[in-house]
Amino acid sequence: MKFLGIKLSPDKKILLVMPPPFWPKMPPIGIGYLEAFLADNNINCGILDLNNIFYNLASDELKKSWLVSCNTFLEENIFSLMQKNHPEEFKSLMAKMLRYEIIGFSCFKSNMHTTMKLAKLLKSRNKNIRIIFGGPEMTREYFKKSCKIKGAADFTVVGEGEKPLLDLVQPVPPTQRDRCYLFNEMDNLDQPAFPTYKGLDMDTYPRKNSVSILFSRGCVRKCRFCSERLLYKKFRVRPVKSVIEEIRYHKSKNKTGFFVFHDSLINGDLKKLEELCDEIIKNFGSINWEAQIAVRNDMSLELLEKMKKSGCYNLFVGLESGSARTLKNMNKGFTPLDAVRFFKKLNTRGLFFGVSIIIGYPGETETEFRESLDFIIKNKPLIPKIEQVNPFTYYDGISAGKKADKNAPKRLDIFIKEIKSHGFKYTNAFIGNLIEK
Numbered sequence: 001m002k003f004l005g006i007k008l009s010p011d012k013k014i015l016l017v018m019p020p021p022f023w024p025k026m027p028p029i030g031i032g033y034l035e036a037f038l039a040d041n042n043i044n045c046g047i048l049d050l051n052n053i054f055y056n057l058a059s060d061e062l063k064k065s066w067l068v069s070c071n072t073f074l075e076e077n078i079f080s081l082m083q084k085n086h087p088e089e090f091k092s093l094m095a096k097m098l099r100y101e102i103i104g105f106s107c108f109k110s111n112m113h114t115t116m117k118l119a120k121l122l123k124s125r126n127k128n129i130r131i132i133f134g135g136p137e138m139t140r141e142y143f144k145k146s147c148k149i150k151g152a153a154d155f156t157v158v159g160e161g162e163k164p165l166l167d168l169v170q171p172v173p174p175t176q177r178d179r180c181y182l183f184n185e186m187d188n189l190d191q192p193a194f195p196t197y198k199g200l201d202m203d204t205y206p207r208k209n210s211v212s213i214l215f216s217r218g219c220v221r222k223c224r225f226c227s228e229r230l231l232y233k234k235f236r237v238r239p240v241k242s243v244i245e246e247i248r249y250h251k252s253k254n255k256t257g258f259f260v261f262h263d264s265l266i267n268g269d270l271k272k273l274e275e276l277c278d279e280i281i282k283n284f285g286s287i288n289w290e291a292q293i294a295v296r297n298d299m300s301l302e303l304l305e306k307m308k309k310s311g312c313y314n315l316f317v318g319l320e321s322g323s324a325r326t327l328k329n330m331n332k333g334f335t336p337l338d339a340v341r342f343f344k345k346l347n348t349r350g351l352f353f354g355v356s357i358i359i360g361y362p363g364e365t366e367t368e369f370r371e372s373l374d375f376i377i378k379n380k381p382l383i384p385k386i387e388q389v390n391p392f393t394y395y396d397g398i399s400a401g402k403k404a405d406k407n408a409p410k411r412l413d414i415f416i417k418e419i420k421s422h423g424f425k426y427t428n429a430f431i432g433n434l435i436e437k
């Protein structure tokens with residue numbers, strides 16, 4: 001059989017790699033999905049989580065800095081640290097990669113420096129090796145139109161990876177294909193098999209009894225500041241049956257006790273969410289699960305009760321502001337009053353949650369900032385936790401203005417002081433964590 005125009009042996013000649021640094025706590029769900037999808041189409045592929053390997057080899061101090069978001073120093077230096085601190089492991093992992101004919105890298109902003117260096121090194125050792133870049137950083141590159149990756153990869157995949165990757169490994173000469181796949185999505189999520197992380201040792205991940213899981217892809221809203229909605233064109237939900245099968249698999253195979261939904265929002269389709277809760281209750285009684293959720297007026301108390309009963313222990317609410325005008329400018333799709341009603345409902349059903357806040361959204365006036373802060377303070381009895389606070393950051397492709405209000409840093413300080421003095425619960429690591437370090 002020929003893949004990408006090269007003669008391949010039928011077994012394991014494609015390797016999917018997660019370079020460091022990346023969030024290390026659970027197995028990488030993106031390449032997990034791709035591995036499962038290829039296996040379902042009778043294509044064997046390997047999976048190599050370099051991030052996990054070097055995280056586990058790192059000193060305690062380095063491990064801590066791995067968890068810091070937007071850690072530019074680590075991003076730029078991890079490659080040389082790997083070579084310097086662990087030369088034997090580095091050499092043997094390079095040798096392992098060189099046994100494959102196609103290497104697919106999962107690219108995030110955080111691991112792009114390492115990815116580029118690895119790709120160049122692999123090419124310098126074997127000019128016939130085919131390199132594919134996929135992952136969210138390729139979407140960012142696409143919107144930035146900067147083409148920083150030019151020359152380092154043979155193929156790039158922007159957006160969902162399943163269909164393009166399968167296409168790339170069909171026996172058709174590469175000249176007949178595009179070098180770049182753009183948003184080539186599956187029509188629905190009936191097809192993809194769920195990740196089983198066959199080649200990975202689940203016990204080597206810090207959150208040992210937890211697994212990431214997806215119910216849907218995409219989003220039903222169009223918030224102007226959001227770069228996440230650019231990742232997928234269509235909003236799609238998986239069949240509930242398949243999610244239940246996945247939960248059952250991880251419970252029995254890996255003794256998984258915590259399921260972390262990675263959806264942009266768990267409540268994009270309320271009917272399906274209700275069906276999911278019903279089926280969890282029917283099949284398992286309750287599991288521990290957490291998710292991100294959007295403020296919606298049309299969620300019934302009955303549904304919220306089912307969420308609680310099925311084991312929901314934490315929700316992340318994208319509130320972003322308490323000012324009516326700012327929310328409208330952001331196109332959030334709800335008002336502060338809607339948010340209050342929503343919080344009350346979550347509280348009456350015993351659902352724990354935290355809210356995220358953006359400071360200095362383009363055009364945010366001093367009055368609007370104060371309205372937002374006052375809203376938070378006034379509604380303290382309804383808000384169990386401030387989950388994340390960050391100044392507005394521009395991403396190419398979004399439809400908000402480019403610059404945060406010039407007073408954003410000052411307002412961030414005021415906001416933090418106020419939530420501390422009012423005794424809000426919050427996680428220090430998520431305050432200002434999107435500011436480049």
Ligand code: B12
Binds near residue numbers: 135165433
């Ligand atoms: C859950 C989540 C988190 C969780 C868990 C992280 C994790 N393990 O993924 C937490 C809360 C920890 C987190 C933190 C952060 N996150 Co986050 N997070 C997400 C979220 C919502 C879901 C990730 C996910 O599971 N997706 C589902 C899987 C299936 O998708 P995927 O990995 O992208 O893979 C698909 C494609 O990309 C492609 N693909 C991937 N790899 C490859 C490889 C090849 C060869 C091919 C062909 C295709 C391909 O195919 C896959 C299947 O279709 C995404 C947004 C989103 N909706 O995806 C943001 C996202 C990944 N996060 C993002 C960011 C910026 C962060 C933070 C830096 C800051 C923050 N607070 O948001 C920190 C970083 C933490 C750290 N220390 O590294 C950005 C990354 C942008 C970028 N260009 O790198 C995203 C994309 C959101 C956004 N703004 O656009 N995050």
Ligand code: SF4
Binds near residue numbers: 219222227294
């Ligand atoms: S609801 Fe969340 S994911 Fe959807 S567009 Fe708004 S901010 Fe983005």
